[in-house]
Amino acid sequence: MFKKVTLIILVAATITSSKVIGAESGGMPQLDPEFWISQIFWLVLTFGLLYIILSKFILPGISKNLENRKSQIVENIETADKQRLESEKLNKEYEKVILDSKLKAKTIINNAKKKLINDINKKQELLQNEIDKEIKSAEKEIKILIDESPAKINQIAIDTSSDLLKQLIGAEVNKSNISAIVEDLSRKRNGQVS
C-alpha cells in the first residue's frame, strides 16, 4: 500500500517537475557512476574504521560495564538475602530469650509463692502447737483445780461447820465426826451429779 502510493507520487513528481521546471536531467543521481568508486572507497574506510574501533575499544567496555552491574546486583541480592536470614535468626533467638525469661519469671514467682505458703503453714503450725500446748496446760491446771476443789470445799465446810457449832453451842465438837458427815454429803451430791 505504502509502496504503491510512493511509486505513484514518485512518478507524478518526476513528470510534473520535469514539465514545470523543464529540468536539466530528470534521472536519478544514484545511477550516475561518476562517484561510485569514491563512495565505495569512503564507505569501506569509514565503516571499517567504525567497526574496528567499536569492536576493539568500545563494545568490550560496554559489555564489561553490563557484566559488572549484573554481578554487583547479584552480589547485593545475595548479601541482602544473607542479612535477612541473619535477622530472622536473631529475631528467633530474641523471641526464644523472651520466652525463656517469661518461663523463668513464672517459675520464680511460683517458687516464691510456694515458699511463702510453706512459711505461712509452718508458722501457723507452730502457733497452733503453742496454742494447743497452752490450752493443754490450762486444761491441766483447770483439772487440777477441779480435782482439788471438792477436798478444799469439804475442808472449808468442816471448818465453817465446826466454827458455827462452836459459836452456837460453845462446845468443842469432834472434827472427825463433822468430816465424816461432810464427806458423806459430798459423796451423795457427787453421786447425784454423776
Add this chain to the structure above:
Amino acid sequence: MAANPMYQFNVYRIGPEIKIGDVDLSFTNASLFMVISSFVILLIFNLGAKKNRLVPNKIQLLSELSYSFVSKMISDTAGTKAKPYFSFIFSLFMFVLFCNMLGMIPYSFTVTSHIIVTFVLAAFIFVGVTIIGFIKHGFGYLKLFVPSGVPMVLLPLIVIIEIISYLSRPISLSVRLFANMMAGHTMMKVFGGFVVSLGIVGGWLPLGFSVALTGLEILVAFLQAYVFAILTCIYLNDALNLHH
C-alpha cells in the same frame, strides 16, 4: 533548481579532487556524511562506555540499551553461535541507523539513499555469509538449496528456485533500504515543493502531510536499519545453523 525532488541525491565533490591513478577518490558530501555518522556513533558510544556507574546516566543508558537490544536480536534470530559476529552486526545496525537518521535533518545528505552504498554493504554481507557457510559446513553448505521432504520430481525446480532466491539476497537487501530511503525523501521533497507552489492559501494541507511524513520517515529510518540488521542475522543463521 532545488525544486527538483531528485536534486537532494546529487553527489558533489567537497574540497580538492583526489585521484589515484585513473580512479577518482574525491571527498564528497556522501563521504562527509559517512564520516559524520561514524563520528557521532563513536562519540556517543565512547561516552557511554567510559563512565561506569551503577545507576547509568542518560548516555550510558542509551549505549547499554542499544547493546542489549542488538545482542538480544542476534541471539533470538541466529542463536549463540553468532556471538563472534556481534560487533559487526552492531556496527552495521548503528551505521545504517545513523546514516538514515542524519538524513532526516533538513539539507543533509542521506548516505543510504544511494544504491551503490547499500549494495556494497549487502554484497559484503552476502559474500561473508557464504564464506562462513562454506567454512563451517564445507560442501555440505550446498544442502541449503535442497530442502528436505520435497518429491524427487519437483527437486530440480525447487533447487533452481532456491539458488535464485539465494543469489538475489544482496539485491533485495540493498534495494529495500535504498528504495525506502529514496522514496521517503523524494516524497517529502515533493510535498515541500507543493507547500511553496500552493502558497499561503492552499499550502497548509501539504505542510501537514510533510509533518506527518517526517514522523513516518523517522520510523522508516529506524525500521529499515532494523530490517537490514535482522536480515543479516537471518542469513548468518542459515550459514551457522544449517537445518532445512
